[in-house]
């Protein structure tokens with residue numbers, strides 16, 4: 328049984344290069360949902376918490392993309408619109424089941440327009456995914472899971488990434504996942520290593536890797552934190568990832584009002 332699709336609130340769409348993690352450098356059409364189930368202290372898109380933006384059905388969203396000028400956040404990049412992969416990001420894309428069903432429907436429509444059969448979903452991993460992703464076997468979904476520690480939250484909420492457990496035991500060809508962490512001090516090491524241990528022993532499905540990025544909302548801070556992050560990665564066989572959008576100062580973003 329497929330899940331009912333309702334309109335969803337979107338507050339940002341722009342063309343960019345993926346700035347971090349497993350698919351760094353790929354041209355992506357970034358679609359940012361409004362609202363998130365967490366309240367992380369370091370959230371770089373906290374405006375989403377107040378639910379800004381406009382409601383779209385899947386068809387309305389694709390129509391908006393095809394008929395509006397969508398701002399490119401990187402200067403002098405000349406990809407055609409249909410070169411871009413869809414990437415859904417937070418506000419939390421997997422927050423509700425109907426939001427998940429919406430992602431599947433938009434992915435199908437984008438596949439019909441562009442021929443692209445790969446979609447990236449950035450998530451905090453607190454919610455498991457619905458079966459609609461598995462049934463949509465002509466599209467490959469990559470879940471880039473960025474688990475959040477409880478100590479970063481303003482109040483007590485369950486931040487345990489249940490999606491890691493679910494995908495860790497799922498053996499299907501059209502779903503892959505990776506883990507992505509921000510390294511801000513030695514305090515976060517235990518959290519990262521505990522989850523890394525969990526996925527390293529897996530025997531089924533497609534797992535891409537564990538990426539660790541230096542904390543820093545500015546170029547200077549990120550470069551300052553890079554060396555310690557790199558040492559941690561090499562010691563524990565993890566993959567270092569820069570945050571290209573900060574190092575290169577990707578700027579323009581289109582807000583939906």
Ligand code: SF4
Pocket residue numbers: 363364365366367369370371372373417418419451475
């Ligand atoms: S999970 Fe992501 S979008 Fe949600 S509050 Fe935390 S950093 Fe922000």
